[in-house]
Amino acid sequence: MANKINRRSFIKTAAIAGAGMALIPNKALADKKKPSPTETKVRIAFIGVGLRGRNHVSNISKNPDVEIVAFADISADAVAEAQKIIKADGRAKAEEFTLGPTDYLRLLKKPNIDGVLIATPWEWHARMGVDTMKAGKYAGLEVSAATTLEQCWDLVNTYEATGVPCMILENVCYGRQELAMLNMVKKGVFGEIVHARCGYLHDLRGIKFNNGVEFGPKASSEAQWRTNFSEKMNADVYPTHGLGPIAVALDINRGNRFLSISSVATKARGLHEYIVENPQGGQNHPNADIKWNLGDVVTSTIKTSRGETIIVTHDTNVPRPYSLGFKLQGTNGLIEFDGLESGGIKQEDGTIVSPDRIYIEGKTEPHEWESAAKWFKEYDHPLWAKFEAEAKNTGHGGIDFFVDKEFVDAIKEKREPELDVYDAAAWSSVTPLSEMSIEENGEPQFFPDFTRGKWMNRKPIEIN
Amino acid sequence: MANKINRRSFIKTAAIAGAGMALIPNKALADKKKPSPTETKVRIAFIGVGLRGRNHVSNISKNPDVEIVAFADISADAVAEAQKIIKADGRAKAEEFTLGPTDYLRLLKKPNIDGVLIATPWEWHARMGVDTMKAGKYAGLEVSAATTLEQCWDLVNTYEATGVPCMILENVCYGRQELAMLNMVKKGVFGEIVHARCGYLHDLRGIKFNNGVEFGPKASSEAQWRTNFSEKMNADVYPTHGLGPIAVALDINRGNRFLSISSVATKARGLHEYIVENPQGGQNHPNADIKWNLGDVVTSTIKTSRGETIIVTHDTNVPRPYSLGFKLQGTNGLIEFDGLESGGIKQEDGTIVSPDRIYIEGKTEPHEWESAAKWFKEYDHPLWAKFEAEAKNTGHGGIDFFVDKEFVDAIKEKREPELDVYDAAAWSSVTPLSEMSIEENGEPQFFPDFTRGKWMNRKPIEIN
Numbered sequence: 001m002a003n004k005i006n007r008r009s010f011i012k013t014a015a016i017a018g019a020g021m022a023l024i025p026n027k028a029l030a031d032k033k034k035p036s037p038t039e040t041k042v043r044i045a046f047i048g049v050g051l052r053g054r055n056h057v058s059n060i061s062k063n064p065d066v067e068i069v070a071f072a073d074i075s076a077d078a079v080a081e082a083q084k085i086i087k088a089d090g091r092a093k094a095e096e097f098t099l100g101p102t103d104y105l106r107l108l109k110k111p112n113i114d115g116v117l118i119a120t121p122w123e124w125h126a127r128m129g130v131d132t133m134k135a136g137k138y139a140g141l142e143v144s145a146a147t148t149l150e151q152c153w154d155l156v157n158t159y160e161a162t163g164v165p166c167m168i169l170e171n172v173c174y175g176r177q178e179l180a181m182l183n184m185v186k187k188g189v190f191g192e193i194v195h196a197r198c199g200y201l202h203d204l205r206g207i208k209f210n211n212g213v214e215f216g217p218k219a220s221s222e223a224q225w226r227t228n229f230s231e232k233m234n235a236d237v238y239p240t241h242g243l244g245p246i247a248v249a250l251d252i253n254r255g256n257r258f259l260s261i262s263s264v265a266t267k268a269r270g271l272h273e274y275i276v277e278n279p280q281g282g283q284n285h286p287n288a289d290i291k292w293n294l295g296d297v298v299t300s301t302i303k304t305s306r307g308e309t310i311i312v313t314h315d316t317n318v319p320r321p322y323s324l325g326f327k328l329q330g331t332n333g334l335i336e337f338d339g340l341e342s343g344g345i346k347q348e349d350g351t352i353v354s355p356d357r358i359y360i361e362g363k364t365e366p367h368e369w370e371s372a373a374k375w376f377k378e379y380d381h382p383l384w385a386k387f388e389a390e391a392k393n394t395g396h397g398g399i400d401f402f403v404d405k406e407f408v409d410a411i412k413e414k415r416e417p418e419l420d421v422y423d424a425a426a427w428s429s430v431t432p433l434s435e436m437s438i439e440e441n442g443e444p445q446f447f448p449d450f451t452r453g454k455w456m457n458r459k460p461i462e463i464n
Numbered sequence: 465m466a467n468k469i470n471r472r473s474f475i476k477t478a479a480i481a482g483a484g485m486a487l488i489p490n491k492a493l494a495d496k497k498k499p500s501p502t503e504t505k506v507r508i509a510f511i512g513v514g515l516r517g518r519n520h521v522s523n524i525s526k527n528p529d530v531e532i533v534a535f536a537d538i539s540a541d542a543v544a545e546a547q548k549i550i551k552a553d554g555r556a557k558a559e560e561f562t563l564g565p566t567d568y569l570r571l572l573k574k575p576n577i578d579g580v581l582i583a584t585p586w587e588w589h590a591r592m593g594v595d596t597m598k599a600g601k602y603a604g605l606e607v608s609a610a611t612t613l614e615q616c617w618d619l620v621n622t623y624e625a626t627g628v629p630c631m632i633l634e635n636v637c638y639g640r641q642e643l644a645m646l647n648m649v650k651k652g653v654f655g656e657i658v659h660a661r662c663g664y665l666h667d668l669r670g671i672k673f674n675n676g677v678e679f680g681p682k683a684s685s686e687a688q689w690r691t692n693f694s695e696k697m698n699a700d701v702y703p704t705h706g707l708g709p710i711a712v713a714l715d716i717n718r719g720n721r722f723l724s725i726s727s728v729a730t731k732a733r734g735l736h737e738y739i740v741e742n743p744q745g746g747q748n749h750p751n752a753d754i755k756w757n758l759g760d761v762v763t764s765t766i767k768t769s770r771g772e773t774i775i776v777t778h779d780t781n782v783p784r785p786y787s788l789g790f791k792l793q794g795t796n797g798l799i800e801f802d803g804l805e806s807g808g809i810k811q812e813d814g815t816i817v818s819p820d821r822i823y824i825e826g827k828t829e830p831h832e833w834e835s836a837a838k839w840f841k842e843y844d845h846p847l848w849a850k851f852e853a854e855a856k857n858t859g860h861g862g863i864d865f866f867v868d869k870e871f872v873d874a875i876k877e878k879r880e881p882e883l884d885v886y887d888a889a890a891w892s893s894v895t896p897l898s899e900m901s902i903e904e905n906g907e908p909q910f911f912p913d914f915t916r917g918k919w920m921n922r923k924p925i926e927i928n
Contacts, residue, residue: 191737192733194730194731194733194734194759194760194761194782195730195760195761195763195779203831260905260906262726262728262765262906262908264726264765264767264773265773266658266659266771266772266773267658267770267771267772269656269658269795270658270795273655273795295658296658296659296795297658297659297773297793299659299765299773299775301726301728301763301765301906303728303905303906306731307730307731308730308731309728309729309730309761309763311763311775315659315793318658318793318794318795318797318798319795319796319797319823319824319825320793320797320798320823321823321831321832321833322831329761329779329782329784330782331733331734331737331760331782331783332783333782333783333784334782334784343831343832343833344832344833345817345819345821345833345834345835346828346829346832346833346834346835347817347835348835348837348838352832353809353811353817355809355819355821355833357809357819359783359784359785360783361783364810365810367667367785367786367807368785368807368808368810368816369785369807369808369809369810369819370809370810371809371810371811371812373812374812441724441767441908442724442726442765442767442906442908443907443908444726444905444906444907
């Protein structure tokens with residue numbers, strides 16, 4: 001009941017805000033809502049401090065330039081855990097907002113906040129991002145940033161109306177191998193890029209069911225909400241971990257753009273089998289009757305205005321080792337790697353060998369792959385060389401350090417983040433576009449140009 | 465001039481044959497054109513004895529069950545080379561047909577031929593196959609079997625009208641690793657198959673230009689005709705090496721069928737760069753002005769009636785090591801390998817490690833790839849165990865031995881070949897269908913059902 005009341009009042013608030021926006025000239029609103037100046041500390045608040053949100057709390061708490069001022073979450077327990085993290089770092093207690101799913105709106109009214117990091121269920125990211133920008137605070141959105149095309153536009157339109165930046169917190173863009181790949185692209189190692197592959201290939205069956213067979217209200221953490229997308233949607237519901245680094249390497253929204261996408265899905269078998277074969281489940285468990293909508297493997301083919309193609313895979317329902325399935329190919333050669341320094345291939349003698357491989361004409365031996373290890377080292381990105389020690393202690397092998405640092409630095413330096421609202425919209429739009437294409441048997445869908453033509457003259461991202 | 469006259473007279477002949485067919489009831493024609501009985505030897509003729517045709521001559525010449533009776537080729541030199549091969553094996557000289565491109569029709573009139581192996585430029589395969597079946601002789605067609613949908617139908621319709629079998633000589637279907645994969649599928653290792661990948665990823669720039677920059681009449685061997693397809697067509701012009709083994713594993717035309725395909729092509733850069741950067745070429749060479757039609761990487765996505773998806777890649781214009789890019793994924797796990805026992809990855813210490821990898825839930829260690837080597841051994845196909853010694857001496861690591869043996873055995877045993885006319889049509893139709901899809905920006909195209917409904921009840925291929 002509390003939820004219902006809060007949701008209703010939220011909608012009312014949002015409607016008023018929307019009506020108000022229409023009356024205020026954009027420029028005036030932009031001036032009014034500019035991020036508040038910070039003297040010394042960047043004041044960060046968090047909406048969503050579940051497992052993922054607390055990763056960010058933990059990283060950002062180590063940053064001496066930051067003051068952590070508030071937490072919002074529907075779970076008071078989660079907030080208590082977050083408080084413990086910052087207390088252990090010698091920080092003062094943050095203000096708490098735990099009165100239901102729209103209590104974050106109260107948080108956003110606080111004047112002592114410069115940026116808000118949002119790590120909530122996917123369907124909440126965009127609306128919270130919009131509200132955050134409207135409140136004049138930098139928005140940092142976990143991935144994906146949106147699940148519908150309207151949400152993508154909401155983010156872009158709000159950014160353009162308010163002038164308040166919005167960053168998509170795509171941590172894989174800061175992976176050591178991924179940044180080395182970017183470095184190689186910029187230095188022309190591959191020649192002119194023609195083709196790329198990437199994806200999110202991760203056996204999530206355990207996560208979708210807390211290693212049992214339950215999800216939704218009976219479950220905890222991601223199984224509470226993420227699994228719902230497997231039941232209800234047939235789409236690439238999680239495209240950005242693979243696509244982000246490739247989009248950066250291909251200058252998407254900056255001289256290049258996603259043009260069209262065609263997507264197909266396989267039959268859905270994996271989750272049903274998992275429930276049936278799980279000791280806690282079985283053929284007679286009620287969840288064995290669920291008709292899962294999400295195909296076990298979803299493959300999308302994107303064409304870009306510069307003439308490259310990108311194959312994006314979503315593969316989370318069947319057993320497999322983790323991979324982001326990277327491949328980048330140009331007129332000089334190509335690289336293939338699993339990404340994020342994934343595991344290797346176990347040999348018969350027990351040794352583990354990396355599958356990462358590269359071929360560069362005239363640099364590697366003809367007709368033979370070479371281990372990519374040496375190349376990753378040679379083209380190590382300056383950012384990693386500089387911050388290796390700090391990064392190594394943080395989440396996901398260091399990438400969370402860099403993405404959180406960039407969010408904080410952008411606020412501190414009062415500039416656009418490296419990964420901006422147009423990236424958030426274009427990358428996230430793969431979810432609704434792939435859904436439409438799958439429903440139409442692979443019919444190509446055109447990407448909206450979220451930049452409204454600005455992509456032609458925007459400069460490539462400089463990650464540094 | 466000779467060519468022109470011959471082509472005209474060929475068309476006339478073909479038209480008469482076609483008119484005749486309409487007057488004869490199918491059953492009567494089938495009876496009349498049944499393969500002639502063989503007492504002891506299978507009598508084989510060859511149309512096309514260039515480099516590839518002579519591989520077949522060489523293999524088949526080692527088969528004591530075979531009599532080699534005739535060679536047709538536009539090049540008398542090529543025929544002379546073929547004669548040398550069989551002479552060295554102690555065989556009598558074969559009859560020669562070298563009076564231009566349609567002289568093979570004279571060959572087909574000879575009564576002392578049971579089967580004809582056709583290894584000519586792609587655009588000739590189907591019409592020669594049709595003429596061979598009409599002449600009552602088993603047709604063995606090099607890949608692809610056809611380049612247009614009409615040709616695919618011509619093959620099927622002629623087979624159904626004459627009752628004379630037609631085999632697509634897809635040698636990779638007999639690869640040791642590929643047959644081990646099939647064995648694993650049949651034994652349920654992967655569970656229910658949901659997804660597959662394959663392709664033809666082979667840097668053909670040297671072959672397309674004889675390592676220089678010329679092609680067509682000024683060039684030799686494949687550069688005489690193959691390169692023409694790169695100039696004129698934007699399609700997966702060579703789909704069957706990857707797709708054949710996957711189609712066999714997925715029971716295509718036998719309980720399953722290709723339903724639809726969506727294809728995209730990247731920009732075409734590789735061949736132009738190759739010409740410009742070649743010492744024999746350069747920016748001012750006339751061939752530097754050619755606008756190549758074939759995209760450097762062509763990616764097709766096929767949906768099957770059983771709900772699997774197959775990603776097929778054609779990648780021949782840019783530098784890279786050879787690969788057939790196999791991946792087969794089911795509800796129990798997956799395998800990834802380059803195919804045909806391709807090369808490995810060179811490590812920093814100089815050792816070469818195979819990239820072939822497998823993951824099977826409960827059989828391999830959690831979250832970790834295992835080298836596929838052990839699995840290939842454990843599931844080695846009985847055919848390879850039996851004929852390893854004979855096979856190893858023949859082309860392409862042994863696969864040519866098996867495909868040629870199957871062609872001869874089918875004739876000897878008066879039965880359908882394992883890879884039949886419906887396979888030839890379905891696999892080869894990827895070329896015209898991908899061309900249409902690319903031209904329509906990835907619009908899905910529907911596969912014709914070449915079996916006219918028979919796929920629902922046909923039994924899976926037994927390779928043995």
